Amino acid sequence: MILDGREAASAVYETLKQQISELSTPPKLTVFLVWDDTSSLSYIAQKRKYALYVWMDFELIRLSAETDEASLLAHMDEKNSDTTVSGIIVQLPLPKHIDTKRVIAHIDHDKDVDGFTPASIGNLFLGEDRYVSCTPKGIMRLLAHYDKEVEGKRVAILGRSNIVGKPLALLMINAGATVTSCNSRTQDVAEITRWADIVVLAMGQPKFLKPEMVREGATIIDVGFKKVNGTIFWDADYDLLKSRTDITPVPGGVGAMTVAMLLENTLLAFKRTHQYS
């Protein structure tokens, strides 16, 4: 089976569109971009495209690469206190002269729809739904969309980043999975991936996962990629794996879900502020 992120995302968009059409004013998502590297712009274009598709307001605040931290924080203050703005995200990476940690922590917790502030992470840990960061949330939703149970399953997560591996481990633990978190120092990784019912790849090691490393019928979620000479390579050897596992295609896998979860979080933030149930 192919775990089609575009199909699952499209179901989310239809629900969002329906719900937003019933509101008297639309939620607004504000994105800060402090420089113009082309990959950031293409990510933002995706967010904008789907925000507009579900009738959400979208606002991009572009600041030059020379913007200093104080002035970025001042711009953020304005949006933090603007009641028409439901969600605020800061496109990463930021230029080196700006302290990313301080900027992220400056987002009003009630508008932190990327779920990157310490308070949001703490809530994810505690099992609260405000606001779970978008890629791990998208993985959980994709599995649910294809009726893949998680409770009681063995999950191997390769990679331990703050935005994928670690928060996903917490979500899986909360959902009752037996979770093994692996990193570059893990020995005998193949032993662990063969043990697992679900393997999540988030490393950036081209074609790392081969068929002999997983059990027949395992579920493979691939979010790791690396650009080599302009070509993107993913962590799973998709062509060899697709016939014997249930696997996410690339592109069209988890990436599609990430944007959908961002917009869902923005609607949640709107509803919370406006006291919807």
Place this chain on the structure above:
Amino acid sequence: MILDGREAASAVYETLKQQISELSTPPKLTVFLVWDDTSSLSYIAQKRKYALYVWMDFELIRLSAETDEASLLAHMDEKNSDTTVSGIIVQLPLPKHIDTKRVIAHIDHDKDVDGFTPASIGNLFLGEDRYVSCTPKGIMRLLAHYDKEVEGKRVAILGRSNIVGKPLALLMINAGATVTSCNSRTQDVAEITRWADIVVLAMGQPKFLKPEMVREGATIIDVGFKKVNGTIFWDADYDLLKSRTDITPVPGGVGAMTVAMLLENTLLAFKRTHQYS
């Protein structure tokens, strides 16, 4: 080898005593207790004993079991804004008519020396040392005291509570371990415990871990216990395990470290507020 928590804690106390003796005013730890169940009182007595031993001020605010939430929060406000108070903890459990989550979140983040607020948990996740909750921090310190490496090791954690299993999994992941989190739905647990270099027990299942479930020379950390007819039983079968593993004794294992870490966090909080380096 016996991993003696009292010995490791005593090293921490000597360091704290030395550092506090050099301050012009001592840090103060404030403890809120909303009812008088006897086990809470004996835990508090331990904290008080060692606080006084290291020359730290200690204050117990006892409120009756009928105290309502608003009045508890008002008492907390007073201590949140009292600059002579460095650390605040609320002894759990609270009476049922009080919302524990709201009370914990009400502790000033800079005084949250138990590390239970969402912001503190988020910082633990991100690898910041403000303030790591005391039992998982105590386990990491106990291992370090006995020169037990964690990086690259295989760690099995049995139990996924918010105060031991989950935060410890994050600390171990941050330290570079390969971590498997198990829960009551995990199948073939013995396969996982035999795989592990370090096994942490935090379930509350009397004498669950038997010698045949671990490899020779494994490290066993036992924090799980259950009272049966007035007798405390721990998760490891200590008498059978002590000759072939490195293991924490009970009592005198991790419990002793928990109090030491609480006082260390209180000194950290003091130093941060007073701009010590």
